[in-house]
Amino acid sequence: MTPAPLFRIQDLHVRLRHRGGERTLVREVSLSVRSGQSVGLVGESGSGKSVSIKAAMRLLPRGTRAEGRIAFDGGDVLTLGRRELARYRSREVALIHQDPRAHINPTRTVGAFLTEGVVHTGQMNRAEATERACALMADVGITDAARRLHQYPHQLSGGLLQRVMIVAALLPSPRLIFADEPTTALDVTVQSDVMAILLEQIRERQVSMLFVTHDLDLAAAVTDRLAVMYAGSIVETGPSAEISARPLHPYTAGLLQCRPSTAEVKRLTAIPGRPVAAHEAGTGCSFAPRCPFAVERCRAERPHDRSIEGRTVACHRVEEIADRLEERAS
Amino acid sequence: MTIPAHRDLVLDVRGLRKTFHSRNGGPREALRGIGFSIERGSCLAVVGESGSGKTTAARIVAGLESATSGTVVVTDGRAGGKTRHGVQMVFQDPYGSLDPRQAVGAGLHELLKIHGMRRRADRRTRVSELLESVGLDDRHAGRYPASLSGGQRQRVAIARALALNPALLILDEAVSALDVSVQAQVLNLLADIRERTRISYLFVSHDLGVVRQVSDTCIVLRNGRLIESGPTADVLDAPRQGYTRALVDAVPRPGWRPRRRPA
Numbered sequence: 001m002t003p004a005p006l007f008r009i010q011d012l013h014v015r016l017r018h019r020g021g022e023r024t025l026v027r028e029v030s031l032s033v034r035s036g037q038s039v040g041l042v043g044e045s046g047s048g049k050s051v052s053i054k055a056a057m058r059l060l061p062r063g064t065r066a067e068g069r070i071a072f073d074g075g076d077v078l079t080l081g082r083r084e085l086a087r088y089r090s091r092e093v094a095l096i097h098q099d100p101r102a103h104i105n106p107t108r109t110v111g112a113f114l115t116e117g118v119v120h121t122g123q124m125n126r127a128e129a130t131e132r133a134c135a136l137m138a139d140v141g142i143t144d145a146a147r148r149l150h151q152y153p154h155q156l157s158g159g160l161l162q163r164v165m166i167v168a169a170l171l172p173s174p175r176l177i178f179a180d181e182p183t184t185a186l187d188v189t190v191q192s193d194v195m196a197i198l199l200e201q202i203r204e205r206q207v208s209m210l211f212v213t214h215d216l217d218l219a220a221a222v223t224d225r226l227a228v229m230y231a232g233s234i235v236e237t238g239p240s241a242e243i244s245a246r247p248l249h250p251y252t253a254g255l256l257q258c259r260p261s262t263a264e265v266k267r268l269t270a271i272p273g274r275p276v277a278a279h280e281a282g283t284g285c286s287f288a289p290r291c292p293f294a295v296e297r298c299r300a301e302r303p304h305d306r307s308i309e310g311r312t313v314a315c316h317r318v319e320e321i322a323d324r325l326e327e328r329a330s
Numbered sequence: 331m332t333i334p335a336h337r338d339l340v341l342d343v344r345g346l347r348k349t350f351h352s353r354n355g356g357p358r359e360a361l362r363g364i365g366f367s368i369e370r371g372s373c374l375a376v377v378g379e380s381g382s383g384k385t386t387a388a389r390i391v392a393g394l395e396s397a398t399s400g401t402v403v404v405t406d407g408r409a410g411g412k413t414r415h416g417v418q419m420v421f422q423d424p425y426g427s428l429d430p431r432q433a434v435g436a437g438l439h440e441l442l443k444i445h446g447m448r449r450r451a452d453r454r455t456r457v458s459e460l461l462e463s464v465g466l467d468d469r470h471a472g473r474y475p476a477s478l479s480g481g482q483r484q485r486v487a488i489a490r491a492l493a494l495n496p497a498l499l500i501l502d503e504a505v506s507a508l509d510v511s512v513q514a515q516v517l518n519l520l521a522d523i524r525e526r527t528r529i530s531y532l533f534v535s536h537d538l539g540v541v542r543q544v545s546d547t548c549i550v551l552r553n554g555r556l557i558e559s560g561p562t563a564d565v566l567d568a569p570r571q572g573y574t575r576a577l578v579d580a581v582p583r584p585g586w587r588p589r590r591r592p593a
Contacts, residue, residue, distance in 0.1 A: 258514030
């Protein structure tokens with residue numbers, strides 16, 4: 001038997017109080033990350049991917065309610081008390097945000113930002129923290145680390161600052177890193193660089209990663225497994241390489257087809273309509289209104305997860321249409 | 331250099347320089363003498379990373395920014411059975427470029443009226459025609475920007491830009507803020523409009539996949555200098571400059587691995 005995963009979300013629902021009622025943001029999300037594994041959570045805006053990460057860090061805003069089970073190393077994250085929660089956030093997991101500039105205090109130096117957390121939680125004294133920060137900065141390719149520690153965020157470029165954020169995430173030696181679109185704000189060459197550094201570091205240290213992005217090609221390239229989200233639910237889960245080579249859910253197939261390639265020009269097969277949020281989805285499959293394969297049943301009944309070819313796919317017709325999806329994709 | 335007489339250029343830019351002066355940072359050269367041209371009916375993409383000067387170049391062509399030196403010549407002409415004048419621009423963020431308190435149809439009416447279309451009936455026909463040309467219909471005329479999706483809003487911005495039959499449409503990262511599934515719709519729309527009307531595009535983008543899809547020719551900018559130019563297929567398939575190759579190689583695709591840049 002395989003050991004229990006390091007991190008597991010089971011049947012997560014997130015609801016937001018809205019004008020006297022409630023709005024569903026995330027519906028029936030289940031996913032797991034094993035020790036040393038990287039998992040990609042892919043979706044368009046409003047699909048609930050960031051909300052899921054926030055729920056996993058217990059960082060949901062007021063008025064939102066998370067139900068279900070989020071387990072880290074066997075313990076239930078949703079019921080952690082103050083002290084355990086502080087410990088969980090400061091030592092077990094780390095979060096890298098999309099916009100580094102919005103998540104660093106502009107009035108304090110890079111060094112103060114990096115060492116504050118680990119010194120405050122008593123993991124290291126200031127001298128140790130500074131020394132380790134310097135070593136990590138060298139690892140992520142920041143030259144002249146000692147000088148950088150005395151600089152302010154505005155003196156660093158976006159790519160450099162995101163590497164500082166990686167150092168901040170790694171410093172307390174967490175076992176799991178949540179990376180929420182960590183390279184979306186960066187130029188492609190910088191993205192490639194920062195992504196390579198992040199992968200190198202987590203592999204060396206055996207750290208697990210949950211990588212959130214809208215870019216399916218990027219996620220497929222840097223993760224072991226993928227979960228594709230649409231309208232607050234996961235529609236397909238499986239090994240990254242297999243999903244990008246042979247998508248089984250019509251939405252995944254559609255996403256892959258509508259991405260323009262740098263190598264050839266052909267008319268893009270766009271997905272009609274627009275992405276919907278979970279609360280806008282009707283009773284049936286939330287993708288049905290945009291799906292070329294939708295039948296009556298899809299519009300009436302919400303599909304349950306089905307296992308096929310070692311993957312989990314939430315589609316009524318997956319067995320019938322699997323081969324046709326491939327034809328369309330080629 | 332002489333230009334053969336048969337080349338019908340909608341835009342000819344030469345020796346474009348722009349220096350910004352900040353109060354304490356001293357002068358900063360955003361463009362250091364670049365030149366490019368667009369043949370009528372074709373699409374030129376301006377490619378580059380942030381800070382390369384691509385948006386500055388587009389803004390100068392649109393007349394939103396003045397050049398320090400150099401010339402920009404826009405030639406009106408007939409294309410697709412209509413005489414087309416001047417330039418129009420579509421911006422990245424349709425939230426910021428539409429008036430939140432004006433209904434879509436009313437905005438188009440106002441725009442046409444200011445530009446001399448006096449008869450209400452004429453305007454009404456034209457508004458319908460414009461909305462239809464971007465894949466919307468009269469039902470959308472009464473809507474406000476806040477009630478439209480991002481893709482629909484960008485369609486409205488395109489309709490507004492097309493209203494006056496410009497010779498050149500400048501699109502500054504016009505599809506970058508859209509979700510991929512919607513981005514594909516707008517890219518197809520832009521291709522259809524060009525096929526139907528033979529309008530010319532100046533397309534600014536950092537996304538090489540998008541550039542490949544929409545443009546005939548492209549120029550690559552870096553630190554305000556023109557690094558490489560030519561037919562888009564040639565530039566992207568067989569880049570001559572190391573910088574262009576690095577840009578192409580950094581785009582995620584199946585089988586791609588992120589790579590550290592040599593220090």
